[in-house]
Amino acid sequence: QVQLVESGGGLVQPGGSLRLSCVSIGFTLDYYAIGWFRQAPGKEREGVSCIGGSDGSTYYADSVKGRFTISRDDAKNTVYLQLNSLIPEDTGVYYCTTDGIPSCVNWYSPRSFENWGQGTQVTVSA
Numbered sequence: 001q002v003q004l005v006e007s008g009g010g011l012v013q014p015g016g017s018l019r020l021s022c023v024s025i026g027f028t029l030d031y032y033a034i035g036w037f038r039q040a041p042g043k044e045r046e047g048v049s050c051i052g053g054s055d056g057s058t059y060y061a062d063s064v065k066g067r068f069t070i071s072r073d074d075a076k077n078t079v080y081l082q083l084n085s086l087i088p089e090d091t092g093v094y095y096c097t098t099d100g101i102p103s104c105v106n107w108y109s110p111r112s113f114e115n116w117g118q119g120t121q122v123t124v125s126a
Contacts, residue, residue: 002115009120010085020081022096022119029053029072033104034079035113036070038122040092048088048094049081050107059104063089063123086124094118 006030008020022034032053039045047069058070069082079096097113106112 002100003126004098004104004115004117006094006096006117008119009094009122011123011125013126014084014087014124016040016124018083018086018122020083020094020096020122022079022081022117024077028074029077029098030074031102032098032100033102033107034070034116035073035097035104035107036081036094037110038090038092038094044090045095045110047108047110050104051079052104053102054079057062057104060106066114083122086122088124091122091124093121095119 004024005023008018012018033050035050036048037045038048048061048064049068051070051072067085072079095116099113099114
């Protein structure tokens with residue numbers, strides 16, 4: 001059974017940074033694409049970033065390009081999302097997810113993924 005656990009969220013001031021982690025339990029991340037999504041209150045879940053399992057290709061939503069960086073450490077079975085220059089609009093619950101395939105095809109749609117973590121809250125506020 002695929003189990004993903006996110007951590008690293010918190011309260012941060014605008015302009016601040018956080019590093020989110022996504023650890024897999026029970027399976028090896030090496031070959032699989034991992035996506036990060038976020039959901040703000042009253043809004044739909046939106047794709048933030050994806051990293052491919054086959055070639056490590058990375059993809060970002062326009063709203064976070066240049067500010068967020070996705071990376072993976074397969075030795076630690078962990079995918080990271082570095083959040084820099086945070087703005088209040090980045091507030092939400094952040095989820096990592098995988099569908100057990102190596103490609104980030106259609107990564108921006110939550111319907112492309114089946115296995116989700118419990119989420120970690122990120123709040124950007126002065």
